[in-house]
Amino acid sequence: GESVGLHLPTLSVQEGDNSIINCAYSNSASDYFIWYKQESGKGPQFIIDIRSNMDKRQGQRVTVLLNKTVKHLSLQIAATQPGDSAVYFCAVHAGGTSYGKLTFGQGTILTVHP
């Protein structure tokens, strides 16, 4: 099955800095990747996604990079703000016979200091 890990459980940055959150996955057949943000006491919220036929996708202040060669995914947040403080999860879709099944990483706690 798919396993999804994160390189760092916590990340602390200063307001205005750029943040990079990393995620590694194990299944080379994985075809869809998503980043979620979870604020304290709330359900996860979709940030951005990327399909396996892409290497990069940009949103508002966020960029997702996909390196299929090393099975690595990253989320970059530009000009990080205190409101970005939250837990960030990557989720991976394995595809194939597990169509519709998503595997989440353990999460990275991002703390932004004013």
Add this chain to the structure above:
Amino acid sequence: EAQVTQNPRYLITVTGKKLTVTCSQNMNHEYMSWYRQDPGLGLRQIYYSMNVEVTDKGDVPEGYKVSRKEKRNFPLILESPSPNQTSLYFCASSLSGGFRYEQYFGPGTRLTVT
């Protein structure tokens, strides 16, 4: 207002007493899913449903049942709850076409089994 609702939000029960956590969405979404969230383990998918009458196991289906008789509802059933099912549960849904669209999460149900 477009939303995913879960009931109850909090539940304390005893081992072996059957319970149901309801999930309902008003967005006409085809894909629905249940997750549990435990400290240090992130979100783990329990069951998912691509459409009415179609359900599949996620990574941790043991001890749970689901049904999808109507598009809007996706209840999670614990026939004989055990203490290791104490967790925070989230229901989620996404647009027609399956999971490859933004998933909207409910507010969560915190379950304690004693």
